[in-house]
Amino acid sequence: MWLKTLRGECGSALVFLYVCVLVGFMADMLLVPYYPQYFSVVYGVENPQYVGILIACCRFVMIFSYPAWAKLSKTIPTLKILIYTQAMAGVAVLACMWAPNEWLFLILSMVHVAFKSSYLLIYPLIISFAGRENHTHAVSSYGFITYLATLVAAVIGGSLVEFSDPRYILLIMAISDWLQMLISWWLLKRKAVPQVETVALEASQKQTGRHISAYSILWLVFLYYAALSLIRPYFTRFVEQQPFGLNSLEAGILFVLPAVVCIVVALFYKRLGLDKNLQWVIILAAAVVVVTTWMQVAGQVMSTMVAGRMLYGLALFLIQIGIDLLLFRNSKPGDMAWNYRLIAIGMNSALIIAPFSLGYIIQFSDLYMPFYVSMAVSTLFLISALIIFHPSGYWKNNLL
Numbered sequence: 001m002w003l004k005t006l007r008g009e010c011g012s013a014l015v016f017l018y019v020c021v022l023v024g025f026m027a028d029m030l031l032v033p034y035y036p037q038y039f040s041v042v043y044g045v046e047n048p049q050y051v052g053i054l055i056a057c058c059r060f061v062m063i064f065s066y067p068a069w070a071k072l073s074k075t076i077p078t079l080k081i082l083i084y085t086q087a088m089a090g091v092a093v094l095a096c097m098w099a100p101n102e103w104l105f106l107i108l109s110m111v112h113v114a115f116k117s118s119y120l121l122i123y124p125l126i127i128s129f130a131g132r133e134n135h136t137h138a139v140s141s142y143g144f145i146t147y148l149a150t151l152v153a154a155v156i157g158g159s160l161v162e163f164s165d166p167r168y169i170l171l172i173m174a175i176s177d178w179l180q181m182l183i184s185w186w187l188l189k190r191k192a193v194p195q196v197e198t199v200a201l202e203a204s205q206k207q208t209g210r211h212i213s214a215y216s217i218l219w220l221v222f223l224y225y226a227a228l229s230l231i232r233p234y235f236t237r238f239v240e241q242q243p244f245g246l247n248s249l250e251a252g253i254l255f256v257l258p259a260v261v262c263i264v265v266a267l268f269y270k271r272l273g274l275d276k277n278l279q280w281v282i283i284l285a286a287a288v289v290v291v292t293t294w295m296q297v298a299g300q301v302m303s304t305m306v307a308g309r310m311l312y313g314l315a316l317f318l319i320q321i322g323i324d325l326l327l328f329r330n331s332k333p334g335d336m337a338w339n340y341r342l343i344a345i346g347m348n349s350a351l352i353i354a355p356f357s358l359g360y361i362i363q364f365s366d367l368y369m370p371f372y373v374s375m376a377v378s379t380l381f382l383i384s385a386l387i388i389f390h391p392s393g394y395w396k397n398n399l400l
Contacts, residue, residue: 016187017126018145020082020180024119026149027176030157030169033236033255037248038166043102051233052359054106058113059351066344069118078121082184089115090177097170119180120344124336127328136275139324143317144266147259154259158236158252216388217327218346220282223381224319225350227289230358230374231296238367243300257306258313265317274318275325279389282322286382288315290375297371 031038035054039045069081092112099105123142130138160168236251238244246254274281288311295308327339354377361369 013187013190014126014129016183017122017129018141020119020122020183021126021142022145022149023176023179023183024116024122025146026153027173028116029150029153030173032232033154033252034157034161034166034169034248035233036237037161038169039102041161041166043105045102047359048234048362049359050102052356054109055229055233056352056356057106057110059348061110061113062117062348063345063352065114066117066120066348067341069121070341073121077188078125079184079188081118081121083181083188085115085118086177086181086184090174090181093170093177094174097167097174116177120340124340128336135325135328136270139321139328140266140269142324143269143321144263147262147266147313147317150259151256151263154252154256155249158249158255161252162248215342217323218342219384220323220381220388221343221346222350223377223384224316224323225347226354227293227374227377227381228316229351229354230361230370230377231293233358234362234367234370239305241367244302244305254305254309257309258316261310261313262317265314269321275321278322278326279385281318283382283385283389285315285318285322286378286385288312289319289378290382293371293375293378297368 035051036048039050069085073081089112092108092115096105096108096112099108126142127135127138156172157166157169160166232255235255236248239246239251239254240248269275292308292312292315295304296312299305299308323343327343328336357373358370361373
């Protein structure tokens with residue numbers, strides 16, 4: 001593994017930072033595929049708009065909270081920030097466990113997200129710490145960790161929804177936050193991770209074209225997560241109905257099938273050499289996303305669904321890794337936190353608009369419609385990528 005090439009404390013510190021990513025992302029994903037079931041069981045809420053409102057409110061909070069933590073990290077070490085924020089995040093999510101109604105749950109969830117969002121500072125810290133020569137390894141390892149976390153979270157969440165009290169999911173989330181707090185405290189005490197400076201937008205804009213590149217990526221990120229989040233919240237509910245008729249655990253396994261594919265691909269990504277032609281990889285993967293989104297809803301047979309989910313996961317992984325590499329390869333170490341703030345804003349903007357719209361789509365249509373809307377957004381992503389990556393365009397001369 002590439003981490004072995006880093007000696008002593010550096011390699012060990014990166015391992016623990018990746019553990020923080022695994023724990024944090026797993027906690028984030030535990031409840032996502034089971035929101036409808038959770039609110040139905042715990043609060044008797046069947047209105048699909050509520051799930052959309054909850055997700056939109058939490059993402060709206062993250063749009064403002066993460067940049068605030070990133071700005072604070074310019075003067076306070078990232079790990080010190082994480083110690084306090086993850087401690088408070090654990091308290092907030094534990095309070096959600098005893099919320100007497102869905103609206104207090106919503107408020108406490110927003111408080112939780114405000115503190116929890118600081119863990120996203122770990123990603124640019126890892127990339128800067130790993131060094132430019134290890135960017136591909138670091139980004140693909142991050143992708144591996146996040147999809148592994150999705151897999152573990154869906155299995156745990158599905159098991160608790162199916163066989164136990166779903167509120168135990170919140171207890172696991174709290175424990176995960178506190179584990180991040182302890183790891184951050186331990187790394188800070190050992191002084192194993194250097195502080196990486198961030199820069200203001202004005203400083204980035206002094207570099208010719210760099211801010212334009214960031215906004216180009218921002219648009220692609222927005223479309224990517226919009227298409228993805230239109231399917232996620234009600235996917236398990238979709239496959240629990242006919243003609244599939246799966247239970248919660250089986251639906252959860254099907255939900256994480258793309259993550260399983262991503263985990264396998266991440267192990268061999270560097271060997272495939274795909275990072276040498278990132279533009280075409282992203283374009284071709286976007287075309288695959290359009291086709292496989294259609295496969296998941298049109299076939300209505302399990303074999304087509306499984307094949308579609310597997311190819312869908314492969315394409316999503318290639319797009320995510322490609323965009324991240326384009327961003328970090330063209331960022332100085334001090335710029336990474338700022339550029340990643342733009343990515344976070346694009347991602348969370350999509351995760352506000354798409355789920356909020358999803359509630360109305362479900363209310364006035366059926367569970368098939370989110371797939372078709374997602375397919376339309378994916379098509380827009382493909383068209384945008386073709387324009388942005390055109391050989392005579394801006395990206396060839398100024399980005400790669």
